[in-house]
Amino acid sequence: MSDERGRQIEAVDALTVRAPVPEVIRFGDWVMEHREFGLVRVRTRDGICGYGFTLSRDGPIAEMIHDYIGPRYVGRPTDEPKAAFESVQRSNLSCLIGGIGLRALSIVDLAVWDAEAKRRGLPIAVMLGGSNVAMPVTGIAGYPPSIGPAEVIEQVESLYEQGYRRVKLPMAPDAARSKARLEAAVSVSDDLWVGCDGAWVFNAVDDAVAFLESLDMTLGWFEDAFPPGNARIIAALRERSPFPIAFGDEQGGAHYPESLIAHSAVDFVRVDVTTMGGITSIGDILAQADEAGLRVAPHMNALEHAQIFGGLGRPDLPLEWGIVGSGVDQFADSLAQPVVRDGLMDPLPDEPGFGRLVNPDWLRSVPHDDPADIIGEAAALEG
Numbered sequence: 001m002s003d004e005r006g007r008q009i010e011a012v013d014a015l016t017v018r019a020p021v022p023e024v025i026r027f028g029d030w031v032m033e034h035r036e037f038g039l040v041r042v043r044t045r046d047g048i049c050g051y052g053f054t055l056s057r058d059g060p061i062a063e064m065i066h067d068y069i070g071p072r073y074v075g076r077p078t079d080e081p082k083a084a085f086e087s088v089q090r091s092n093l094s095c096l097i098g099g100i101g102l103r104a105l106s107i108v109d110l111a112v113w114d115a116e117a118k119r120r121g122l123p124i125a126v127m128l129g130g131s132n133v134a135m136p137v138t139g140i141a142g143y144p145p146s147i148g149p150a151e152v153i154e155q156v157e158s159l160y161e162q163g164y165r166r167v168k169l170p171m172a173p174d175a176a177r178s179k180a181r182l183e184a185a186v187s188v189s190d191d192l193w194v195g196c197d198g199a200w201v202f203n204a205v206d207d208a209v210a211f212l213e214s215l216d217m218t219l220g221w222f223e224d225a226f227p228p229g230n231a232r233i234i235a236a237l238r239e240r241s242p243f244p245i246a247f248g249d250e251q252g253g254a255h256y257p258e259s260l261i262a263h264s265a266v267d268f269v270r271v272d273v274t275t276m277g278g279i280t281s282i283g284d285i286l287a288q289a290d291e292a293g294l295r296v297a298p299h300m301n302a303l304e305h306a307q308i309f310g311g312l313g314r315p316d317l318p319l320e321w322g323i324v325g326s327g328v329d330q331f332a333d334s335l336a337q338p339v340v341r342d343g344l345m346d347p348l349p350d351e352p353g354f355g356r357l358v359n360p361d362w363l364r365s366v367p368h369d370d371p372a373d374i375i376g377e378a379a380a381l382e383g
Contacts, residue, residue: 006046007078007119012070012108013372014040014062017363019330023144026173027199037331038062038104039358041374042111044078049381050115051357052107053331054274054301057250059100061107062369068092069108078116085109085280098253102277106252109278110304114353123350124304128279128311132347135306136318137340138195142169142181143326149184155323156188165343166220166318168195175211186217195246198225205236212241219243221268235265244268249299252276257285261292272299279308286314300329302338303357306348319345334362 018034025032038061039053054061072091076084088096088105095101117127125132139159142152156167167185172178178196186194196219202208208225223246226233238245247260248270256276257269269289273282289296298305302319309317321338322328335356339346348355360379368375 004077006044007048007116008045009042009073009076009078009112009115010045011043011372012040012065012073012111013043013374014038014065014070014104015363015368015370015372015374016056016062017331017366017368019366021144021327021330022325023146023327025144025327027145027171028201030200035327035330038065038107039363039374040065040104040107040111041372041377042073042078042108042115043377044115044119048078048115048118049377050078050111050113050118050353051378052110052114052274052278052304053357054103054107055250055329056103057100059103061100061104064095064101064104065108066371068095069105073108073112078112078119081109081112081116081278082280084112085278098256102253103250103275106274106276106278106281109280110273110354113279114357117353121352123348123352124279124307124354125311125348126350128308130311130313132307132350133310133315134341134344134347135310135315136166136343137164137302137338137345138166138168138193138318138320139164140169140300140320140322140326140328141167141185142172143323143328145170145172147181148177149180152181152184153188155326156185156192159323160188160192163340163342163344165191166193166195168197168220168320170197171199171201175214178211179214182215182219183217193220195220196222198222200224200227202226205233205240208237209240212243221246223247223268223270224249231259231263231265234260235263238265238267246270246297248272250275252281252285257288261288261294266294268295268297270297270299272301273304273308274301282308283312286312300332302345303332303335303348304354306345307354310347321345330362330366334359
């Protein structure tokens with residue numbers, strides 16, 4: 001088989017896994033009884049497999065890939081991922097410019113880049129023109145959100161001993177407990193950066209400002225205070241906030257981040273390649289933020305973000321890792337964990353593509369829907 005024919009995409013399939021959480025997670029009306037993930041596998045004619053995964057947020061990721069996106073990638077070469085992404089997206093802009101459609105398209109894009117990097121025998125970072133480097137890292141503590149200050153201190157002390165110098169906590173079920181947890185975290189060390197995830201629980205600027213002004217501490221940033229889609233209310237919060245404002249987790253698509261920039265709404269633009277257009281789109285997002293003089297910070301998915309931002313020459317961006325077993329990200333829990341030294345994550349190993357993004361044993365251990373037997377195929381490839 002010729003190399004040109006061999007790199008053509010033969011199949012695009014997806015599976016869904018539902019990983020139990022230690023206890024139900026509640027952020028106002030948002031209730032998580034599990035964490036659901038979508039995993040896509042792109043296979044070329046000569047058998048190279050590339051992977052991408054994302055939190056599905058209970059959206060029909062696998063169905064979008066199976067019914068619409070996947071068939072439009074079949075036959076395309078893996079060495080033209082940008083052209084493939086743009087062509088497929090323009091085939092149905094109504095569905096693929098944002099939301100679940102863009103989320104599904106994003107992980108297919110990642111899988112295509114992964115397959116091509118494996119074909120070349122290069123890490124993603126190297127294929128993008130850079131290298132795997134040490135990067136700052138944030139530990140996501142405070143899960144489940146119901147735990148109290150004493151348990152938060154235990155988590156944060158453990159992270160600090162591991163080498164973390166940044167931690168982030170989500171809101172607890174009410175403002176008083178959230179305040180107590182954040183102040184407990186910052187008490188662990190004077191050199192600890194502490195951020196807060198608002199988890200979209202606020203509806204009014206006055207309420208968010210009252211919470212921030214109640215804190216007897218310096219907050220590294222306050223992210224995702226309000227539901228997405230209204231840059232004006234975020235800008236109004238920023239005008240009154242005593243702390244930096246971050247926004248953008250898992251958004252992307254039309255008007256992102258233009259709306260945040262146009263309204264001077266944030267100090268940090270949050271990005272996530274698994275939801276905002278994969279590798280193909282992240283360069284434009286970074287360029288917009290840079291032109292506006294805004295800082296950027298990735299959301300979770302550190303195994304992908306470390307390679308991509310190392311490759312793009314942005315080793316300054318802080319990665320995020322959840323505590324294993326706490327319910328933040330069970331998919332990442334099943335993969336290689338970071339080595340952290342004095343606030344920096346060690347460079348990832350120079351393995352082809354993204355390295356190992358699939359743990360067949362873990363996937364089999366949780367409820368899953370895998371009609372194409374991606375798990376069995378991955379297990380066989382590991383040999």
